Amino acid sequence: MTMEFTRPSHRLPRRRGSRIPAEPGKPYFIEKGLGDRAHLFTDLVTVYAGGEQTENTFNFFTVEGPEGDVIPAHVHSDTYEVFYITDGAVRLFVEDVEGQQYERLLRAGDFGFVPKNCPHAYRIERHHSRVVGVAAGPGGTFERFFENLGVPTEELGLPSEPYVPGPHQFATVPQRYDVRFLPEHQWRTGS
Amino acid sequence: MTMEFTRPSHRLPRRRGSRIPAEPGKPYFIEKGLGDRAHLFTDLVTVYAGGEQTENTFNFFTVEGPEGDVIPAHVHSDTYEVFYITDGAVRLFVEDVEGQQYERLLRAGDFGFVPKNCPHAYRIERHHSRVVGVAAGPGGTFERFFENLGVPTEELGLPSEPYVPGPHQFATVPQRYDVRFLPEHQWRTGS
Secondary structure, eight states: OOSSOGGGGSOOOOTOSSSSSTTOOEEEEEEETEEEEEETTTTEEEEEEOOTTTSSSSSSHHHHHHHOOOOOOOOSSSSSEEEEEEEEEEEEEOOOOTSEEEEEEEETOOEEEEEEEEEEEOOOOOOOEEEEEEEEEEEEEEEHHHHHHHHHEOOSSSSSSSOOOOHHHHHHHHHHEEEEEETTTOOOOOO | OOOOOOOGGSSSSTTTTSOSSSSSTTTTOOOTSSSEEEEEEEEEEEEEOGGGTTTSSOOEEEOOOSSSSOOOOOOOSSSSEEEEEEEEEEEEEEEESOOOEEEHHHHHHHEEEEEETTTTTEESTTEEEEEEEEEEETTEEEETHHHHEEEOOOOOOSSSSSSOOOHHHHHHHHHHTTEEEEETOOOOOOO
16 A cells, blocks of 8 residues: 555644643543644534554544534545544535445434545534544544644634635645545535 | 454454444444444443454444443553543543552543553443443454453343353453453552
């Protein structure tokens, strides 16, 4: 397999004020909402564990957002992704490697799995929805994508204004985190 | 690192009636509660994704149970473990590799992280508590531990009677899944 991207996550400096211990191998606890936070578009992403903590095996984060539009379709060549809904309702769109498309409205307790190389997107369909995510693969983890395409924040709660990345971020960040946007992609599933 | 155990999870036959597709690489969705279920003692464990789905990178499961006693202390030599509470209250006990002990009552939205080689246990302190778990490491994933030490079930809901493994299961299953029970272990944290 050709690795066309690098995974800088384990080389990033630790976030100031992070509740995640600087030293891997230490047990820790984080209260609700107090993981490493970032704003990206209208959403709040909170990282509770990343590659540094797990020898680059897996990560654990939440995505919270308001009712909104379908996010841009994208694909990961080496990353498997979990969507587990704890609040609200999120419509997940996925295309398998044969081109078959699926969509499903997921509610609290429902689960969706997106394998590598499957284009996908989602749309939050209820305010205050929350998705638990794990996104990792044999090449590593990608939890620092969000704060690099978006912006780290110390705030609690959703962005007061959407954070829209600039052209330079779009041009450089996704490829470093195994994210490839598919601007021409169409969902033919009907919703 | 010496691998003193084998990880048979990816060689197990697929569960009959499983909502997890037989063929890795396919997207899928599972409604709340309908993952691969097992009973172990008083608890219900539901697996939504395992090593077969992620090239042995990570897994994703829930543990639900009634208010009860502290489970037996145990340790994993090659597995990192996440405890993310979605319902109820769970007290997590962890000892770090220097012998320092911690305990913390986790409620909905709270997170606990147990590195490899850290003895740990938990106690469910409210009925209908639910923990989201990820448990994996460089050697693989361990989600099939529960149905092997316990028993697979098609039922929904908690066990009507506790399922207590027999001596043969205790003697053979834990070591196959990187679980080592610590019968002499004492929690000195006071709760």
